[in-house]
Amino acid sequence: MKPLHKIIIEKDTSFNPIWIMRQAGRYLPEFREIRKKNTNFIELCLNENLSSEITLQPLKRFNLDAAIIFSDILMLPYGLGQNVKFEKDFGPKLGKLDLNEILKIDESHFVKKINRVYNAIKIVSSNPILDNKNMIGFVGAPWTLLVYMINQQSPKKNLKKDFFNDKFLTNKILLIIEKFLKVHIKNQIQSGANIIQIFDSWAGLIDEKDLPEYIYVPTLNLVNYVKSLNVPVICFPREIKNYKEFCDFVKPDVISIDYNVNPKKILKEIKIPVQGGLDPKILLNDKETLKKEATKYLDIFKDHPYIFNLGHGVLPQTDPNMFDYLVKTVKNY
Numbered sequence: 431m432k433p434l435h436k437i438i439i440e441k442d443t444s445f446n447p448i449w450i451m452r453q454a455g456r457y458l459p460e461f462r463e464i465r466k467k468n469t470n471f472i473e474l475c476l477n478e479n480l481s482s483e484i485t486l487q488p489l490k491r492f493n494l495d496a497a498i499i500f501s502d503i504l505m506l507p508y509g510l511g512q513n514v515k516f517e518k519d520f521g522p523k524l525g526k527l528d529l530n531e532i533l534k535i536d537e538s539h540f541v542k543k544i545n546r547v548y549n550a551i552k553i554v555s556s557n558p559i560l561d562n563k564n565m566i567g568f569v570g571a572p573w574t575l576l577v578y579m580i581n582q583q584s585p586k587k588n589l590k591k592d593f594f595n596d597k598f599l600t601n602k603i604l605l606i607i608e609k610f611l612k613v614h615i616k617n618q619i620q621s622g623a624n625i626i627q628i629f630d631s632w633a634g635l636i637d638e639k640d641l642p643e644y645i646y647v648p649t650l651n652l653v654n655y656v657k658s659l660n661v662p663v664i665c666f667p668r669e670i671k672n673y674k675e676f677c678d679f680v681k682p683d684v685i686s687i688d689y690n691v692n693p694k695k696i697l698k699e700i701k702i703p704v705q706g707g708l709d710p711k712i713l714l715n716d717k718e719t720l721k722k723e724a725t726k727y728l729d730i731f732k733d734h735p736y737i738f739n740l741g742h743g744v745l746p747q748t749d750p751n752m753f754d755y756l757v758k759t760v761k762n763y
């Protein structure tokens with residue numbers, strides 16, 4: 431059985447698997463080398479030879495237990511025909527959201543447009559490096575994708591004040607997102623993904639009264655869909671106010687926690703396997719601090735099914751030697 435499956439299905443607590451969000455990416459010089467020559471990020475994701483190579487880069491260096499496909503949550507709006515660009519020092523820029531155009535897209539259009547992501551998953555999952563490791567596919571959660579598609583840029587920069595004004599549009603788009611996320615998940619699994627993670631990076635932005643409609647119900651629908659395909663599903667509702675309530679409602683197989691939550695409180699409240707937590711900024715410190723902070727999480731979850739990870743993605747300025755030290759610390763615990 432693959433390492434993450436052992437934790438999730440068998441609830442094995444005798445070992446500590448580790449993978450890191452954004453493990454394939456900007457902190458690695460070999461990634462930056464490829465990125466320099468490939469300035470169009472979407473095209474890079476759609477180049478299965480390069481995206482499969484990038485996916486495997488961290489696994490060649492570090493003793494990680496899973497690969498996560500090098501792609502992006504914004505491949506979904508791209509597949510739906512919304513323009514998506516990544517600008518240096520700005521982040522994603524999305525084109526106008528045209529409901530009439532999106533309504534013309536059917537499943538075969540969508541799959542054809544992003545098919546090379548699935549080719550990359552096939553290439554990676556058939557590599558012998560993956561024999562004893564998991565292959566993680568992922569999607570953005572409906573809410574987070576709705577935010578990007580309507581806001582047309584990161585809400586970090588600026589969230590449109592009239593976001594919910596057009597209820598008809600938001601509700602219609604939400605249903606379309608949900609429908610195509612299922613298509614995207616199914617194709618990733620058919621290509622070799624054996625875990626799905628749902629990233630809800632902007633879960634923390636929503637008012638409590640809107641949680642059921644925009645987060646709990648749509649995420650539950652997706653979680654049930656992944657479960658129906660017999661694949662475990664990890665949810666990362668970043669900065670959500672109440673992780674316990676989220677778990678009670680959505681019932682993922684694993685809950686991934688951010689670095690603002692108290693891991694002891696999580697241990698007390700939540701019965702399902704837990705992932706993550708450590709603040710990515712700790713990796714910018716010295717080795718002694720890193721070991722101490724990582725060990726804190728390992729101690730707290732020593733008798734609970736736990737997958738080591740960070741509380742958000744690894745930062746671009748992280749020294750790969752510190753990353754290596756973290757992996758070794760977890761493995762030698």
Ligand code: 1CP
Binds near residue numbers: 454504516585743
């Ligand atoms: O070189 C570059 O400039 C590209 C940087 C980059 C990378 C490496 C982006 C742009 N996306 C990715 C890959 C990526 N994105 C992965 C691949 C595999 C891995 O984890 O190793 C994954 C899982 C994502 C997921 C993703 N994309 C999320 C969810 C996780 C999170 O970080 O919160 C989000 C919000 C995005 C959108 C996105 N993609 C890229 C940027 C700069 C952003 C915007 C973030 C923001 O709004 O601030």
